[in-house]
Amino acid sequence: MLIQDITEAELVLVGIGSEMQVKLQTLKDMPGFEEKLSVLEGEQDREWLIPFLIRYYLKREFHPKITKAYEKLLGMLEGKNYFIVSLSTDDLIRGMGFREERITLPCGTYHLLQCAEDCGGKLFQIEENFWGRVSGWIEGDVSLEELEEPKCPDCGAPLVMNQYGQPKYNEGGYLKSWGKYTKWLQGTVNKKLCILELGAGMEFPSIVRWPFEKVCFYNQKSVFWRVHSSLFQLSEEIKMRGKSVKSDPLTFLGEQ
Ligand SMILES: [Zn+2]
Structure with missing residues (x-):
């Protein structure tokens, strides 16, 4: 059982990948999204609004399944010394109750x-006034002409959003937390470590999959849980310490 491995571990390393992230298709299925998107797409002076439209639709209440999965994870990590590396940019992990100083988001955020x-x-906060007008437009109270690109x-x-994929991505948004992470990782040597990989496939394997395998390989007291709907296989080197779960992480966490 995963919960048993977490309970017995001194430290828990969690990697979160794209299977935990809100999919664009999910947004497209939500009322109003496609309609607004079609107003913006292909209009040069309006396309800047698309990431803000996405941000609006990333509200937690719109994504109960992912929120529930995070609640489960939060419960399992309660009282543990953990660190979370997430490839997700949807920000649903924020404000859930995880220790903010124990999360690093190398792919960026819709927050900055x-x-x-x-x-x-420099990095900039999204001004409340501006956000209020954008929300007003989405909700039908503000006209598009009243919105000005920041x-x-x-x-x-x-x-623009501080995210990987920007032609000039400002990595300053996560480097401080990344520094904390690498330091924390050094402290896992020779400790009982539970490594939990949730839905991290081959997107950015050099951030989660490969280094996590390496940590497991060198730490003989570690256990490794790899949860993924298709890329669940474990390499030969860590098989004896690993548990491979063929499941999407939302379903898997729901069953814990
Ligand atoms: Zn500038």
Whole structure:
């Protein structure tokens, strides 16, 4: 049982991948999303709004299955010394009750903005007034013409989501937490460690899959749980310490 392995471990390392993330198709199935998206798509001066539209539809109450899975995970990690590396950008993990200083999000977030040119390495909060107007447009109270693209106060370039995939991704959004993570990882040597990989396939394997396998290989006191609907196989080197679960992580966590 996973819960038993977590209970017996001194430390728990969690990796979260795309199977835990909100899919674009899920958003498209939600009332109003496609309609708004079609207003923005293909219009050069309006496409900047698409990430903000997505952000609106990432509200936790719209994604009960993922929220429940995080609740389960939170319960299992209660009182444990853990660190979470998440490839997800949907921000659903935020505000759930996980220790914020024990999460690193190398692919970025819908929570912070950066200059598209990354002129000064700064990051910006999304202003409440602005967000209120964007929400108003989505909810039908504000016209599209009233919305203005946020601009970098230093160079005037657009402010964009601080996410991997930006031509000039500002990695400053996660590097501090990444530093904490690598330090924490050093402290797992020779300790009883439970490694839990949830739905991390071959997207960014150098962030979760490969380094997690390496940690398991070198730590003889570790146990490894790999949960994935299709890429659940474990390499020969860690098979004896590993448990491979063929399941999507939402279903798997729901059953715990
Ligand atoms: Zn700038």
